[in-house]
Amino acid sequence: MRRVVLCGWVLVLCCGCAGAGAADEGRGPGVPKGLTAEAGSATSVHVMWNAVPGAKEYEVYRGTTKVADVPGSSHMHDVTRLEPSTAYAFTVRARDGEGRLGPRSAEVRATTPAAVAADRAAPTRPGAATGRTAGSRAVQLSWTASTDDRKVVSYEVFQSGTKIHSVGGGQTATVVTGLRPGTRYSFTVRARDAADNLSPDSAAVRLTTAAGADEGLDTAPTAFRATSRTAGGAYYVVLSWVAPRVDGVVTEYQIQLDGQPATTLVWGGAPPEGTATYEFYVGREAGEEHRVRLRARLPDGTWGAFSATRGVTTGGP
Structure with a gap:
């Protein structure tokens, strides 16, 4: 398996890599992705991240101070006892069942709102x-x-x-x-x-929830499109889609070409809002027909449903 960074994507080139994204044997767990922090009150911040495959525990940090150990079955934590009107930075690390601690996540920041003196009136019921x-x-x-x-x-x-x-x-x-x-x-x-x-x-x-083993139809990427592009005598498939609407941030996708896993894409920075695009090389022969679809790894660590399958012909529209 080889990793290449292209325009904000981390591209994992796979050969039968249906399990891409899992912790590699002999190595510690991966980096928690999709970290977000949202002020919950003047003295608390809700921190959430995408689940890391193989993680048995997470460590949550405020700045350089560890503030919580969270079981691997969860991927969120409320950091409390904070000061009002104060900016804080948070990171998370994953620990696997053998005690190996993975790299620190990207840092996210949140600012608590100002405290309101003598406010004892609760919000109305949603x-x-x-x-x-x-x-x-x-x-x-x-x-x-x-x-x-x-x-x-x-x-x-x-x-x-x-x-x-x-x-x-x-x-x-x-x-x-x-x-x-x-x-x-x-x-x-x-x-x-x-x-x-x-x-x-x-x-x-x-x-x-519905019976069966479907992955949740509304967890599939939407507005999925596939077209062909030619450059320097080579043919590329150009994809565009909108991320599924789920709690948390979607940072990883798997592309399936002609029924087989082709690549796994990990967004190297903040994912784009709205439509995402990506293209990949498929060969130098015109007139070849391909079928392509993709799915997202959800913030809870599971794969979502596949998008609709699109057909594309090299040298065609």
Whole structure:
């Protein structure tokens, strides 16, 4: 396997590498990708990252200080006891079952909002909570905004009473992935203000994921297109797509060409907003027909569903 950096992508050239992205034998775990930090209140920040295959534990750092050990089954943590109106930097490292500590993630920053003196008024209950299943492993939740005498800073999503995620105060929808097929779940949402006042729970949203082993249809990349390009007597397939909408950041994709894994792409920096593009070499013969599709590695570490399959002919449109 060989890694090449091209225009922000880290390209992993594979030969039958269906398992690309897993921790290599004899090496420590990989770098946590897709790290985000969102202020949850004037004294807390919610840090979230993409799961690292093979990780048994994560270490969360505020600056150079380790603030938490998180089990490998989770990939988020609320850093508390912070100062209001203060900028903080966070990183994460993964540790595998043999105790090997992987490299530090890229640094992300978040600034806590100002504290509001004598604010004891909680936000109103999030309204009209609803949801729908997205195949067997994901659900989409939405709600109407809460109101507060100051400002709603964040919304917290709970699964059967356990907090599983937090989103910014301007967001009123999210996608939860990493669920089990044919399983009944109950979700609620709370609003939090800068003074750490929590609203009452929203109405419970009860959903049962579909039976079977599908990867969650709404976890597939959308608007997928494939065309051919010629340069210097060689032919390239040009791809474009929109990342699936999931909690966290999608940084890795697998391209399948003619039914076989062709390449695994890892975004080397912040993924683009909107449409992503990529092209790769397929040969020097005109008129060859190919079928191509791709899928994303979701923030929970699992592969999402494949996009639609597109046909493309070298030398054609």
